[in-house]
Amino acid sequence: MMSPPDTGDRPPGAAAGTSSQSGLAAALTPVLTVAVSLLGLCLLWGLAAHAWPSRAFPGPGQVWQVLLAEAANGDLFYHLGATLGRVAAAYVVAMVVGSLIGVLLGSHRSADRFFAPWVVLFLNIPALVVIVLAYIWFGLNEAAAIGAVAVNKIPNVVVTMREGARALDPTYAEMAAVYRFGLLDRIRHVLLPQLQPYLAAASRSGIALIWKIVLVVELLGRSNGVGFQIYLYFQLFDVAAILAYTLAFVAVMLVIELLVVQPVERHATRWRRRPA
Amino acid sequence: MQPVGAAVPLRVDIAEKTFRSAQGVSITALQDLSFEVRQGEFACLLGPSGCGKTTTLRILLGLDKDFSGSFHLPEGGSDRIAAVFQEPVLLPWRTVEQNVRLALPKSLRTKNLDGLFDTLGLAGMRSLYPAELSLGLARRAALARAFATEPAVLFLDEPFASLDERTAERLRHLLLTVWSARPTTALMVTHNLREALMLSDRIIVLAQRPAHVLGMFDVRLPRHYRNPQVMSDLLRSFQQKFPGVA
Structure with a gap:
């Protein structure tokens, strides 16, 4: 196979634009499906709330009203921001620390044999215990809150990244050694691209887990954030507000997934013929 | 010494x-x-x-x-040393040109590689990823990387x-x-x-x-004299000297 690639198979997407109309429809179909599906869920919810009217089960209209009111007085954005900040900080700490430990364990078998029981132990400590202990030992402060969330997530990252390090291809490292790549080049061009699928997997499962734990942390020991608000409205028995805050945060996480996570992943896997 | x-x-x-x-x-x-x-x-x-x-x-x-x-x-x-391995060992997530430039020392990173890419028939493929190359082209890229470093x-x-x-x-x-x-x-x-x-x-x-x-x-003969006739002579004298090898 010596012929230049333009005679052979073309990269995917090269045929785009042959029929722009059907292409547009094909692009819109998944979006429409999601919209219709969510609308259907809202409708079902509305019908159910209408059939069993109760203060404990408000309809989507009521929740929307509360959401607008909270947004108008600024509370919503203040508490969303506080929670988002904690999620981001805990995520960064957990990914950096977990990746370092995971790669070290994955590339040193004796260290892995020694520390593997620790990983299993930390994997199985309940999140609540870590949070309570962190508040007792370090006080009701931001560092303890973020640290507790990170400690809950780190063992998961370690396990994933350990697998990633075990799957590293030594021929790339040898090539880098022969051509005397610098340390930064090795990390950036040799190590991280190989670990990318594992980083993506750890991130994906990480963000979802972290934000749920952040709510518990806020409920137990912070005076702002979505978790704090939910606890407040729980005491007031205001289910509409609880749902409003929950849905608002889920929406924020969806937007992050669509606007940050997916584009980053597409960029990182652009070299694959068929993006995973 | x-x-x-x-x-x-x-x-x-x-x-x-x-x-x-x-x-x-x-x-x-x-x-x-x-x-x-x-x-x-x-x-x-x-x-x-x-x-x-x-x-x-x-x-x-x-x-x-x-x-x-x-x-x-x-x-x-x-x-510096350079190597061409049994497999091309190109980084799949970097383009052909990036693969070659990454192997260069910092001071040569921006050097002009047009001549080298032209000679190896890679001029139009600098921005392709290794997965888009045939094995023959990937090996040419590996050769380009080795020679670019002027080892x-x-x-x-x-x-x-x-x-x-x-x-x-x-x-x-x-x-x-x-x-x-x-x-x-x-x-x-x-x-x-x-x-x-x-x-x-x-x-x-x-x-x-x-x-x-x-x-x-x-083999003292210059390479451009090594036509098929000469090659078979060389082969014969090699086999006389090393019977049973290859």
Whole structure:
């Protein structure tokens, strides 16, 4: 196979634009499906709330009203921001620390044999215990809150990244050694691209887990954030507000997934013929 | 003491290299292996499959330090080494051009590579990813990476294995073209006698495991005289000198 690639198979997407109309429809179909599906869920919810009217089960209209009111007085954005900040900080700490430990364990078998029981132990400590202990030992402060969330997530990252390090291809490292790549080049061009699928997997499962734990942390020991608000409205028995805050945060996480996570992943896997 | 300068050859003196298997069985791969490659010379390490050629190369590349003996790499100019491996070993997530530039020292990162890419027929493929290349093109990119670094010594480990003969032949000619433009001390591992006769100034013939040097075969004829007629003469005289090899 010596012929230049333009005679052979073309990269995917090269045929785009042959029929722009059907292409547009094909692009819109998944979006429409999601919209219709969510609308259907809202409708079902509305019908159910209408059939069993109760203060404990408000309809989507009521929740929307509360959401607008909270947004108008600024509370919503203040508490969303506080929670988002904690999620981001805990995520960064957990990914950096977990990746370092995971790669070290994955590339040193004796260290892995020694520390593997620790990983299993930390994997199985309940999140609540870590949070309570962190508040007792370090006080009701931001560092303890973020640290507790990170400690809950780190063992998961370690396990994933350990697998990633075990799957590293030594021929790339040898090539880098022969051509005397610098340390930064090795990390950036040799190590991280190989670990990318594992980083993506750890991130994906990480963000979802972290934000749920952040709510518990806020409920137990912070005076702002979505978790704090939910606890407040729980005491007031205001289910509409609880749902409003929950849905608002889920929406924020969806937007992050669509606007940050997916584009980053597409960029990182652009070299694959068929993006995973 | 040899003075440090342009004329220092590649000198290899490996006393012994032993592999220990997980079951505790030890296999001696190399024993008393010593040879020299003169400055600017293209040498081939010829031997049967599994005799320890690649092991020798891995030691010279500094990838295997568990051996007894010593070796001395050529000095002068750059002290860099370059390698073309059995597989192309291009980073799949970097384009052809990025793969080549990453192998360069920082001071040469921005150097003009147009001539090299043109010679190797890669001019239109600089922005492609390795997965978009055929195996033959990927090997050309691996050659481009090796020559771009302007190494003091170049190691090639059966770079044309697993290619069809026509492609391999074209790549051999390309290799000669690029190498002739800047003759670098080169050591190529191969089990293909024709390839060795076509490319090298000197063939170092290795014996079966444990590998040691059986003898040298110098090809003094300039490469452009090595037509099919001459090649078959060379082949005959090689077989007279080393009956039973290849």
